[in-house]
Amino acid sequence: MVSESRVTSAEAETEDGVEARGATIEEAVSNALSQLGANREQVEVQVLSPESRALPGERLSTGERRVRVYRIDEHAAGARALLEELLTRMEVPCRVSVRRGTGTAGSSAGGPIILDIAGDDLGLLIGWRGETLRSLQTAVNLMLGEEGVETRRVILDVERYRARREDQVRELAERLALRVKRTGEPYTLDPMHAYERRVIHMTLAEDPDVTTESTGREPARRVVINPTGPAQGGPPERFEGARQGRSSGRSY
């Protein structure tokens, strides 16, 4: 696989892994691996010049494929391999990568391992409001048998669904906090999952004008945003009345 004659001089090792070139992605990866002294299972590959970006019919100049290869820890590698096998058995064509900045670079302390699943038409892995994604995550963690070991937990994301949803919840929290300040009335949100409620609490933790609390029982537990002072008045928020995520209607 490694074609010795083609090893270029344009390889650079940084603390963030090594960057290497080759005539093909495969060759660039091989070059990086021999430099790191690692095998394919121990690394995460980031393609810097994807072959797919070439236009149809475009002549590709050789020696132009660039990749960056990072060493990942054993646990992340094992988790990725397991998830890949599970998804292969589910016949879901996709790629699994270890998200950068978490548990990489052989950090012994580690944090949760975040695995990103990328591919086309992965809605079935997400499900309604991420239900299926959460189930897949539960199953993978059970299969890895690391129950209760918080730092070694595996978090799954599909095409940054989680990240996008978190942004939405954060925006919602900020918008509703403005409303609570203006009206001086508490606002009760729709039932949410624990991790989404947590995002609301965290978003508004620093705001001295409101406090947040969760009330009710699972699965109907909701966040209430309370004002700490009297109504401040002011114009209504521009997005007032926007729906909370996909739920219908507002809850009071």
Added chain:
Amino acid sequence: MTDYADLTKFIAERIVSNPSAVTVDSRPRGRSTIVTLHVAEEDMGKLIGKTGRNIEAVRAVVRAAGLRHHQRVQVELKDLR
């Protein structure tokens, strides 16, 4: 075509402490596929989980695999008692 029984077995074997005792069986029921899962008695609690959380996760994963082929797949855990 996905072999749902195989998929269920693959998942269950990695969750339980006694993987050799895991057996699966699948059969059609109407328009659905029913996968019957059997594990050692001492592994029932682990597989079911608190308030059925674990078995529900397994079911959701197998169900998602069925969705690809527009098929309904149901995983039933065989009760030994």
